[in-house]
Amino acid sequence: MCPIKGIPTWRHVDEATQSAIIQSVLDKFKILDDYHGNLVAQQAVHRKCYNIHRNWRHNMKLHYKHVKNVLHVDPYSHPYEHVTQEDWRHLIDDVWKSKEHKVRSKAGKKNRKKLEYNHCSGSRSFVATMTIQPEFNGSENLEFPEFYKKTHTKKNKE
Structure with missing residues (x-):
C-alpha cells in the first residue's frame, strides 16, 4: 500500500x-x-x-x-x-x-x-528489560551490576 x-x-x-x-x-x-x-x-x-x-x-x-x-x-x-x-x-x-x-x-x-559491547537479552532494549526485571530474571530482583552482567554476557561467557 x-x-x-x-x-x-x-x-x-x-x-x-x-x-x-x-x-x-x-x-x-x-x-x-x-x-x-x-x-x-x-x-x-x-x-x-x-x-x-x-x-x-x-x-x-x-x-x-x-x-x-x-x-x-x-x-x-x-x-x-x-x-x-x-x-x-x-x-x-x-x-x-x-x-x-x-x-x-x-x-x-x-x-x-564503536560499540564496545551490546546487551544480549533479545530484541527488547536494555532499559525496557530492566523495567520488567523480575519477569526476565525468573521473579528475582537483581542489583544493577548483576543485572547488567547478566544481560551483557553471552551463553559462552563472552
Missing part, C-alpha cells in the same frame, strides 16, 4: 495513505474500543507503522545486496517481492547508489563499530 518514490520514511507518507494503512491494522487487530480518542494508542500505532516501514526498506536493501554480492546476478532483474520494476530501479539508482546514501551508510557502519 505504501509508495516508494519520494517516501524515505513513514513520516513522509501522505495522510490518506497513512490512514488507509492504519485502518487495515485496526481491522486486523483489536487495539482499543476508542482508538481515535486515545492519543497514546494512536502514537503507539504510528510508531509501529514507522518501524514496519523502516524494516521493509531495510529488507529491500538486504535483498539488493544479496542478489548483487552473493548471487552475483543483475539486481535490476530481481526486484524485491511486490515491488514494481520502476520502483525497484528508483531504489537502486536514486537511493542506494546516491552519494548521500553512501555517506550516511558509511557513517552508520563506523558508528556501529
Whole structure:
C-alpha cells in the first residue's frame, strides 16, 4: 500500500495513505474500543507503522545486496517481492547508489563499530528489560551490576 518514490520514511507518507494503512491494522487487530480518542494508542500505532516501514526498506536493501554480492546476478532483474520494476530501479539508482546514501551508510557502519559491547537479552532494549526485571530474571530482583552482567554476557561467557 505504501509508495516508494519520494517516501524515505513513514513520516513522509501522505495522510490518506497513512490512514488507509492504519485502518487495515485496526481491522486486523483489536487495539482499543476508542482508538481515535486515545492519543497514546494512536502514537503507539504510528510508531509501529514507522518501524514496519523502516524494516521493509531495510529488507529491500538486504535483498539488493544479496542478489548483487552473493548471487552475483543483475539486481535490476530481481526486484524485491511486490515491488514494481520502476520502483525497484528508483531504489537502486536514486537511493542506494546516491552519494548521500553512501555517506550516511558509511557513517552508520563506523558508528556501529564503536560499540564496545551490546546487551544480549533479545530484541527488547536494555532499559525496557530492566523495567520488567523480575519477569526476565525468573521473579528475582537483581542489583544493577548483576543485572547488567547478566544481560551483557553471552551463553559462552563472552
